Amino acid sequence: MSVETQERKLTAAGLPANLNDRRAPLWWGMLGLITVEAVLFTSLIASYFYLRFYAAEWPPGGISKPHLLLPAIGAAILITSSFPMAWADASIKRGNTRNLMVGLALSFVLGVAFLTLKFVEYSGYDYNWATNVYGSITWTIVGFHSAHVIAVLLKVAVVFAAAARGYFSAERNLGVRINGLYWHFVVVAWIPLFFTLYLSHYVF
Amino acid sequence: MTTSAAEEYKTSATGFSALSALTAVDHKTIGMRWIVTAFTFFVMAGLLALTMVTQLSRSGQDLLSAEVYNQFFTMHGVTMMFYFAVPIMLGLGLYFVPLMIGAREVAFPRLNAFAYWVYLFAGVALWISLLLGRAPDAGWFSYTPLAGPTYSPGVNVDLYALSVSFLEASNLSAAVILIVTILKMRAPGMAINRMPVFVWSLLIISFMIIFAMPPLMLGTIMMALDRIVGTHFFRAAGGGTSFLWQHLFWFFGHPEVYIVAIPAFGMVSTIIPTFSSRRLVGYLPVVLSHVLIGIISFGLWVHHMFAGELSVLAMTFFAAASMSIAIPSGTQVFAWISTIWMGARPRFRTAYLWAVGFIPLFVIGGITGIMVAAPPFDWQVHDSHFVTGHFHYVLIGGVVFPVMGILYYWFPKMTGRLLDETLGRWSFWLTFGGFNVAFFTLHYTGLRGMPRRVHTYMSGQGWSTPMTITWLGALTLGAGFALTLLNVVKSIRRGEPAGANPWQAGTLEWSVSSPPPAHGFDTIPTVTSRTPLWYERITEAGRRGPYRLPEDDRVTIGTSILDGEPEQWLLVAGPSIAPLLLAIGGTVAFYGALISLWLVPVGGLMAFGAIVLWNWPGRNREREQSS
Numbered sequence: 102m103s104v105e106t107q108e109r110k111l112t113a114a115g116l117p118a119n120l121n122d123r124r125a126p127l128w129w130g131m132l133g134l135i136t137v138e139a140v141l142f143t144s145l146i147a148s149y150f151y152l153r154f155y156a157a158e159w160p161p162g163g164i165s166k167p168h169l170l171l172p173a174i175g176a177a178i179l180i181t182s183s184f185p186m187a188w189a190d191a192s193i194k195r196g197n198t199r200n201l202m203v204g205l206a207l208s209f210v211l212g213v214a215f216l217t218l219k220f221v222e223y224s225g226y227d228y229n230w231a232t233n234v235y236g237s238i239t240w241t242i243v244g245f246h247s248a249h250v251i252a253v254l255l256k257v258a259v260v261f262a263a264a265a266r267g268y269f270s271a272e273r274n275l276g277v278r279i280n281g282l283y284w285h286f287v288v289v290a291w292i293p294l295f296f297t298l299y300l301s302h303y304v305f
Numbered sequence: 306m307t308t309s310a311a312e313e314y315k316t317s318a319t320g321f322s323a324l325s326a327l328t329a330v331d332h333k334t335i336g337m338r339w340i341v342t343a344f345t346f347f348v349m350a351g352l353l354a355l356t357m358v359t360q361l362s363r364s365g366q367d368l369l370s371a372e373v374y375n376q377f378f379t380m381h382g383v384t385m386m387f388y389f390a391v392p393i394m395l396g397l398g399l400y401f402v403p404l405m406i407g408a409r410e411v412a413f414p415r416l417n418a419f420a421y422w423v424y425l426f427a428g429v430a431l432w433i434s435l436l437l438g439r440a441p442d443a444g445w446f447s448y449t450p451l452a453g454p455t456y457s458p459g460v461n462v463d464l465y466a467l468s469v470s471f472l473e474a475s476n477l478s479a480a481v482i483l484i485v486t487i488l489k490m491r492a493p494g495m496a497i498n499r500m501p502v503f504v505w506s507l508l509i510i511s512f513m514i515i516f517a518m519p520p521l522m523l524g525t526i527m528m529a530l531d532r533i534v535g536t537h538f539f540r541a542a543g544g545g546t547s548f549l550w551q552h553l554f555w556f557f558g559h560p561e562v563y564i565v566a567i568p569a570f571g572m573v574s575t576i577i578p579t580f581s582s583r584r585l586v587g588y589l590p591v592v593l594s595h596v597l598i599g600i601i602s603f604g605l606w607v608h609h610m611f612a613g614e615l616s617v618l619a620m621t622f623f624a625a626a627s628m629s630i631a632i633p634s635g636t637q638v639f640a641w642i643s644t645i646w647m648g649a650r651p652r653f654r655t656a657y658l659w660a661v662g663f664i665p666l667f668v669i670g671g672i673t674g675i676m677v678a679a680p681p682f683d684w685q686v687h688d689s690h691f692v693t694g695h696f697h698y699v700l701i702g703g704v705v706f707p708v709m710g711i712l713y714y715w716f717p718k719m720t721g722r723l724l725d726e727t728l729g730r731w732s733f734w735l736t737f738g739g740f741n742v743a744f745f746t747l748h749y750t751g752l753r754g755m756p757r758r759v760h761t762y763m764s765g766q767g768w769s770t771p772m773t774i775t776w777l778g779a780l781t782l783g784a785g786f787a788l789t790l791l792n793v794v795k796s797i798r799r800g801e802p803a804g805a806n807p808w809q810a811g812t813l814e815w816s817v818s819s820p821p822p823a824h825g826f827d828t829i830p831t832v833t834s835r836t837p838l839w840y841e842r843i844t845e846a847g848r849r850g851p852y853r854l855p856e857d858d859r860v861t862i863g864t865s866i867l868d869g870e871p872e873q874w875l876l877v878a879g880p881s882i883a884p885l886l887l888a889i890g891g892t893v894a895f896y897g898a899l900i901s902l903w904l905v906p907v908g909g910l911m912a913f914g915a916i917v918l919w920n921w922p923g924r925n926r927e928r929e930q931s932s
Contacts, residue, residue, distance in 0.1 A: 124873065129412075130413055136515055137519055140515065148538075151548075155546050156544055178425050181403065230534065231537075236531070236537075237538055237543070259917055263922060
């Protein structure tokens with residue numbers, strides 16, 4: 102039996118099939134994943150401050166406080182990337198595949214720019230994860246977050262490829278919205294991490 | 306995907322070919338795998354324990370060397386906690402939750418298959434290390450600096466850190482599946498206050514897993530990084546501290562105890578009403594107790610660290626919090642006793658014996674728990690056999706007894722055959738007697754100063770006689786469990802046919818035939834009470850309702866979170882090889898780190914390919930809508 106017949110028959114019983122909105126199980130599944138990851142990032146931040154307040158000086162071992170300019174530009178770029186993603190999401194709800202693809206591509210480029218800046222910044226430091234515990238925790242936090250950015254970039258690439266084949270439409274766009282939700286999470290997660298890694302040195 | 310939905314059901318549930326076994330996603334198939342695998346680990350870890358207690362049965366024995374003994378007690382603890390206790394709860398949940406809430410599948414069947422493969426691979430990798438004589442040997446909580454690269458240079462502790470990290474991916478996936486299934490896929494009319502208590506217990510522990518396991522995962526990853534790439538998280542020389550590990554571990558480790566205990570409470574709340582022919586007394590207080598235990602359990606992890614450097618204020622707080630958990634626990638005990646009291650004359654079947662036997666054991670374990678929650682007492686008995694005795698009362702008496710009860714209770718549903726009652730009774734009484742002899746005695750040797758985790762001891766300390774008694778008790782206990790294993794092997798082929806509802810129970814899983822048909826429910830039932838089979842007489846033949854589904858569709862119904870109002874039809878994902886490939890990619894990435902760090906991105910790429918294969922929209926729309 103084809104899927105279309107199946108759906109007609111079920112819809113006839115008075116209920117819609119597979120809602121595309123926040124009542125979809127997949128939406129809740131993605132919220133579950135995001136919660137898990139949020140707890141993971143929270144644990145990283147808690148570990149950072151635990152180690153910081155355990156240490157006599159911070160950063161230890163003569164490492165200087167990080168400069169703010171480059172990381173601030175990176176953070177601004179990453180936050181900006183959420184806007185084209187939201188626009189892409191809104192576009193496909195109206196059935197506009199072209200704008201969907203433009204939005205995805207813009208976000209993708211901004212995500213790559215953020216990663217490039219991180220790479221430039223970290224290759225400029227004269228300490229690494231094996232230097233001391235400050236190096237360990239900062240490199241681990243940045244590594245974790247960058248791995249998330251890479252993962253979500255790959256995800257966007259896949260959604261883009263599906264969009265290019267005309268898969269998404271005004272009715273069928275749950276994949277885009279779930280992907281967008283995760284993108285926004287990776288962006289928002291960077292805000293407390295940015296505070297932890299950079300601003301906190303100057304605040305207290 | 307070209308197979309029709311009908312073939313999908315067949316291949317996932319009844320057919321057996323190599324490919325269909327590897328692509329199966331049906332929640333009963335996967336749930337059964339979780340259950341069988343968990344019991345296998347239980348038997349293996351139990352045999353380790355019997356060997357250890359034989360070694361200790363007299364002073365100065367040399368059955369096991371110190372190195373092997375360290376590996377044995379570590380593997381016993383790791384296996385029992387991570388590979389038996391949590392997975393058996395999740396496995397029973399993944400099998401029975403859909404049947405208890407009137408759904409045909411779990412929310413994400415493929416994720417379920419993935420979670421199982423990860424669990425299996427992480428377990429096999431760990432046990433291969435024992436066969437090679439390289440098993441983890443720093444205890445199940447693996448304290449640094451002992452577990453750091455300086456004092457444990459071999460591959461042993463690497464395997465601990467990597468296996469536990471990897472396994473958490475499995476537990477977290479299962480938790481998300483259970484939460485979404487329970488919240489979104491209940492039968493129409495099953496408002497959240499009509500859910501069976503067992504389903505509540507799984508909902509609560511799934512949330513606990515989501516908040517407790519990521520910190521552990523982070524801790525074990527840090528441990529692996531310290532050991533493999535030279536970071537300094539837990540190494541004092543580079544500015545790190547072992548206390549960070551202790552906090553991360555116990556922030557998980559204490560909720561962990563309740564993650565396995567709350568479903569056990571749920572099982573007792575399932576068995577006792579059935580055999581008392583009465584609904585549970587105090588449904589609301591019992592459910593609230595579960596919620597409260599779940600919340601409080603996050604506020605008492607530091608009581609495992611009383612012997613460390615802590616302020617008096619911190620100790621006072623965590624001691625008070627630890628003792629307060631006795632209140633919701635006690636509430637449930639009174640609910641069970643009241644149910645027995647107010648119900649009809651109980652039917653003393655084996656399942657009921659295990660559930661009732663649980664109550665005194667759990668109370669004893671709870672009382673010794675309050676004793677060790679007081680810091681001065683804790684300092685006295687810390688790391689002694691008293692603690693070992695305490696937590697075995699909680700974990701065997703409080704967790705394994707209900708699991709055995711639920712095995713006798715649900716075995717007929719899973720296989721269509723009853724377990725033998727005579728063998729069951731022998732098994733229960735041998736286990737109950739042997740358990741008390743073995744573990745009550747441990748409290749005594751602990752108070753006489755015997756430390757845990759020593760591979761032998763000298764004579765003349767007054768420990769030999771009680772340890773011999775413990776040994777005899779343990780052998781009896783082992784014989785008791787062996788009888789149940791024998792019973793399962795015997796009854797699976799020749800047991801008495803069970804019929805749909807052998808215990809005249811009230812919940813929905815008993816409305817389908819035994820074993821359940823591949824598609825689960827013919828008609829998604831509409832319910833108006835907590836025990837629909839008692840109050841609404843939903844029977845196999847007489848089920849009516851608007852939600853009759855064709856047998857061959859992988860489709861179920863989605864309802865609203867609180868009230869269970871029907872919202873939508875859900876097409877559920879069918880068989881796929883992608884979950885297995887993803888688990889293999891993950892295995893390469895995690896364990897590859899021991900061979901070459903280059904294998905980490907290689908495994909990552911394999912995993913990415915598997916995810917694309919998993920989600921890539923095919924001709925069948927099912928594949929987009931639900932994974």
